[in-house]
Amino acid sequence: MEFNKCSQCGTFFSNPGKLCPNCATKDTVKIQKLENYLENxxxxxxxxxxxxxxxxxxxxxxxxxxxxxxxxxxxTIIPNL
Ligand SMILES: [Zn+2]
Incomplete structure (x- = not known):
């Protein structure tokens, strides 16, 4: 079985992607919040x-x-690094 390391918290997990299920769920909630904000x-x-x-x-x-x-x-609102 192949494991990926979460780019957020460093936990190893077996799902595809860069984030563990825990962080992916948190991200989804925050992205929805951001989308809602931008709509309104x-x-x-x-x-x-x-x-x-x-x-x-x-x-x-x-x-x-x-x-x-x-x-x-x-x-446009991200400061240039
Ligand atoms: Zn994680």
């Missing part, structure tokens, strides 16, 4: 503002925006 409010001016309004950490927001095409319009 205009694009925020900064990542901090979005984080404050959604309760999602800037680190997670960064990850969702970078990994998910449906949030590509949020690229």
């Amino acid at each position: 409010y205009s694009t925020p001016n900064s990542l901090e503002e979005l984080s404050y309004n959604t309760g999602i950490s800037p680190k997670d927001l960064n990850r969702y925006i970078n990994n998910n095409n449906k949030f590509s319009n949020l690229n």
Whole structure:
């Protein structure tokens, strides 16, 4: 049996993907929250503002925006590294 290491918490798991089932569930909830927010409010001016309004950490927001095409319009609020 092949195991993957969760990129979030480091747990080993046997499902496909980068995240263990635990982290994947948490991500799904947060992504839904983010989607809901974007449906109801205009694009925020900064990542901090979005984080404050959604309760999602800037680190997670960064990850969702970078990994998910449906949030590509949020690229403008990510600070350039
Ligand atoms: Zn995990």
